[in-house]
Amino acid sequence: MQNQQDVFFQDKVDKEIRIEPKDWMPEKYRQTLIRQISQHAHSEIIGMLPEGNWITRAPSLRRKAILLAKVQDEAGHGLYLYSAAETLGISRDEMYHQLHTGKAKYSSIFNYPTLSWADMGVIGWLVDGAAIMNQVPLCRSSYGPYARAMVRVCKEESFHQRQGFDILYTLGKGSEAQRKMAQDAINRWWWPSIMMFGPKDDESPNSIQSMKWKIKRFSNDELRQKFIDVCAEQVKVLGFTLPDKDLKWNEARKHYDFGTINWDEFWQVIQGNGPCNKERLDARKKAWADGEWVRDAATAYATKKTAKNKAA
Amino acid sequence: MEHEIFMLNRIEFLLHLADNALIIGHRNSEWCAHGPALEQDIAISNIALDYIGQARNFYQHAAFLINELPHESSVFSIPATEDTLAYLRDASAFKNHLMTELPNGDWAFTTLRIFFFSSYQYFLYQQLIQHEDAQIAAIAEKSLKEVTYHLRWSSDWVIRLGDGTTESYQRMNTAINALWPYTQELFQENNFLQPTKNILAQIQTDWNEKIKNIFEEAGLHLPEKSVQYQGGTKGFHTEHLPIILTEMQLLQRVYPNCEW
Numbered sequence A: 001m002q003n004q005q006d007v008f009f010q011d012k013v014d015k016e017i018r019i020e021p022k023d024w025m026p027e028k029y030r031q032t033l034i035r036q037i038s039q040h041a042h043s044e045i046i047g048m049l050p051e052g053n054w055i056t057r058a059p060s061l062r063r064k065a066i067l068l069a070k071v072q073d074e075a076g077h078g079l080y081l082y083s084a085a086e087t088l089g090i091s092r093d094e095m096y097h098q099l100h101t102g103k104a105k106y107s108s109i110f111n112y113p114t115l116s117w118a119d120m121g122v123i124g125w126l127v128d129g130a131a132i133m134n135q136v137p138l139c140r141s142s143y144g145p146y147a148r149a150m151v152r153v154c155k156e157e158s159f160h161q162r163q164g165f166d167i168l169y170t171l172g173k174g175s176e177a178q179r180k181m182a183q184d185a186i187n188r189w190w191w192p193s194i195m196m197f198g199p200k201d202d203e204s205p206n207s208i209q210s211m212k213w214k215i216k217r218f219s220n221d222e223l224r225q226k227f228i229d230v231c232a233e234q235v236k237v238l239g240f241t242l243p244d245k246d247l248k249w250n251e252a253r254k255h256y257d258f259g260t261i262n263w264d265e266f267w268q269v270i271q272g273n274g275p276c277n278k279e280r281l282d283a284r285k286k287a288w289a290d291g292e293w294v295r296d297a298a299t300a301y302a303t304k305k306t307a308k309n310k311a312a
Numbered sequence B: 001m002e003h004e005i006f007m008l009n010r011i012e013f014l015l016h017l018a019d020n021a022l023i024i025g026h027r028n029s030e031w032c033a034h035g036p037a038l039e040q041d042i043a044i045s046n047i048a049l050d051y052i053g054q055a056r057n058f059y060q061h062a063a064f065l066i067n068e069l070p071h072e073s074s075v076f077s078i079p080a081t082e083d084t085l086a087y088l089r090d091a092s093a094f095k096n097h098l099m100t101e102l103p104n105g106d107w108a109f110t111t112l113r114i115f116f117f118s119s120y121q122y123f124l125y126q127q128l129i130q131h132e133d134a135q136i137a138a139i140a141e142k143s144l145k146e147v148t149y150h151l152r153w154s155s156d157w158v159i160r161l162g163d164g165t166t167e168s169y170q171r172m173n174t175a176i177n178a179l180w181p182y183t184q185e186l187f188q189e190n191n192f193l194q195p196t197k198n199i200l201a202q203i204q205t206d207w208n209e210k211i212k213n214i215f216e217e218a219g220l221h222l223p224e225k226s227v228q229y230q231g232g233t234k235g236f237h238t239e240h241l242p243i244i245l246t247e248m249q250l251l252q253r254v255y256p257n258c259e260w
């Protein structure tokens, strides 16, 4: 039997009334959201690594400034999202602990290596692009703090996407070597990017409940199709191709058909066997461990200062 | 002829200011994604961004002046841009202070360097606001706002770490001993620094006062005596600068004459 509170809660959600931290919510809703938001936060933070890699090697001062600002934005996204998750009763330290011990997941896309400057373009265009596709609907998430965080995040992600597109556009009009660099990057990132939408709908067991709670608005396959349709057109403007020989406009469906996704690779990377899983996690763990004495000192100083102020 | 020498000196001076900002910005940008806490990651990336912005402004003005020079007297490849100046000069042409190129070390070293360096910039830029070159004055004015923030932020860290835990106090002392030998170079006179010659002594006095005050609050002490290194402004660098440039200039060197 559903109890009164559950019915009342679902009714609010159905009427698109935002749920706020102090409102009653089913425990499962809280847990699902904590998982969703903290995974998203971790993705932002881990996502800083593959691009952070290229800040010191950016090929012009303008690109360097843009890239640095972008990676810094991602830290800001992490911050908003950790704060949103904290409203559900979990601390940032606890979430870090879950990340560092492998209990929490993050977007698998960041377990692929960045091998050339063109990767900065492709990550902006495809990875930020896919993130936007996923996240714009979340600006209407039933959970207030998450929805509000997503509004800010999405605004910045669309800048990132444009900047990435611009990098590729410039490479496309450049030398033979630059064009080759860009096509190679597109070839490497395309399939992992479309895997960002998650498993196929019939293998995504939590989706139905999440849709009912309005913390997910479209299915994985719907979003993936929408993304592919957009990219298939944009790649023509760039003057490159997507590495899928089955990619073809289907007039009857009014969508692009596409080839078979290598789900085995997808599950492998999720299970920790992607090319950079270990490096990414190690880098975060190292930053956290190296920073411990700094955080301790800051706390110790703050405590002393409070004591002094009280005494005065 | 006299005018040309005058302009060449001014260009060298601008390159010196730009190189300083670029190299310390480069070092700070290495922290991005690796900071001790998310808030500090954002703060130091922001500082790095400010520095790179300052470098761009100075390089752009230098490039403008270079392109105005009579051709035969130019030792620079023309047309100069911010990128040819940052990416196509060798280490021996860079005029940054040695302090800026040293590896980051730990958070104590990094924040102390920003403290020493931004104190210096804080007093220098206050003088440059009155520079006869209106563009230099304008860049100094804009940058001074940023530097004022860098100085406050880094002062806070010096105090916090000095007066934090035993470990942080020790690390701060290690950083002081490592960095002090590179501090006096900041006040060394140099040909292209001529326009600022008279003011360097004043800057040094103000700088000493600032360091003394913050160290006092932090419970830290200056080293008694120490070796002092110099040469950066003349193009004699540590082994670290060529490594920085190899990394930074990679794409411009491997793929010359490309748009990015």
Ligand SMILES: [Fe+2]
Pocket (backbone or CB within 6 Å): A044, A073, A074, A077, A153, A157
């Ligand atoms: Fe983001």
Ligand SMILES: [Fe+2]
Pocket (backbone or CB within 6 Å): A044, A077, A131, A135, A153, A157
């Ligand atoms: Fe995101």
Ligand SMILES: [Fe+2]
Pocket (backbone or CB within 6 Å): A074, A128, A156, A157, A160
């Ligand atoms: Fe982004």
